[in-house]
Amino acid sequence: MSHGYLSPTGLEIAFVLIGLVTLGSGLLVVTVKNLVHAALWLLVCMGSIAVEYLLLTAELLAWIQVLIYAGAIIVLFLFGLMLTRAPIGPTEELNVRHRWPALIVGLGAAGTLVTVIVQAYQHTWFDPRGAVPLGSGEALGTQLFKYWVLPFEVLSVLLLAALVGAIVLSRRGRDTEEAEA
């Protein structure tokens, strides 16, 4: 099979189309004037990234994306928004002063990432049928717990430290309140 940019396969066309959906919903997240709508567009964005993972045969990663980001994180966002303030209709305070610096930082970060990834992988062609076993739960588990077990454990210690830190911070406030009362 010859590879080229000019004769895309169905998979590549689907990948680009879903990529456009991701990009569009990502832009909407930062441009819509309604906070809850932004969170819901973020859901679309996360969901289409999961579809991209699926197209790249990273099945486990795709479901983790759905479970953690589309499920848990968006629920947390919506909960936080509704608990504080989430009026129906546009929120004027969203016109932040830092819009132009934020745009520059965002474009710069995106440009860096795109350059790096294009430089690194521009001659790598990936065969979806050959890659299927690589993205399965078994393959990923084997990789993670055979060759990458030390970084994995270090990460879990880091998360545990963050968890303990969060508890300490939230309890400290309560102790002083009780002392004052």
Add this chain to the structure above:
Amino acid sequence: MSSLTWWLEVGLRIVVVFLGFMVIPLVVGQMEHKAMAHMQGRLGPMEAGGFHGWAQLVADGVKFAQKEAVVPAAADRRVFQAAPAVALIPYLLALIVIPIGPGTQVGVDLDLGLFFALAVMGIAVLGPLMAGWSSANKYSLLGALRSAAQLMAYELPMLLSAVSVAMAAGTLSLPGILGAWHWYWIPWQLVGGFVFFTAGLAELQRPPFDMPVADSEIIFGAYTEYTGLRFALFLLAEYAGIVVLCLLTTVLFLGGWHGPVADQQLGWLWTAIKTFALAFVVIWLRVSYPRLRADQLQKFAWTVLIPLALFQLALTGVVKVL
């Protein structure tokens, strides 16, 4: 296999799953009407359809379809209209990967079926959140907040107890888990089964975890402003959720299609018996338990269910290593 028969088979599987999705929740709903009535010394529906009111829910459906679909003037129209679909469709997707019998009696044998089912069920909880916010009604928003707080607390024990079974079987594929199943898994995974089923009830907001829709406090929570077909879709989502939860509990903790006799031929029957027995327990709990308060709910999740789930996980690990 030629591609025509492949497409035929896929189409047939989708049709069968869809029919099951439309019919079984209605059967559970009818069972709820009748079981609740008899537990309370009533008869329940007796007229519609003739024999013991079997067509009551069909009649209800026709009634809902005829009603006007009202969208409140202050509501966020598009989110309001999309919410029932977000609540309902994930359960249909989850149903596709759950095996009802040995061999190929499953919609799709997904390598990560368990993960898939739990992930899409996590999406379903966005339905009530979207409904509650977009209704522009204080009671609806309160209901949505309550359901979000509840869902965040109960997602963790549910996942942990499901992980325990996946660890025992060494696979995340639901047919694979049933392939590795032995009868002694029932006592071994008993605690996990309790945690999973209880946390699942809380995710579905069924009594005694129905604080988000507590009718005596906040009318009907996030669904207060809904009428007609959209309201019916939310109800259908609730019953479809019961079906999916009972099927998953059956597959993970009760051995699915395994049974004392003839489980190779009549596996689907064993699955059905166990699922409906669990659905009966869901209804029974609704009739017999009072509603938990918000603090009781959180306390129960964090101080009872999560430690139990972690204990089950440790037990599974120890037995597996031995």
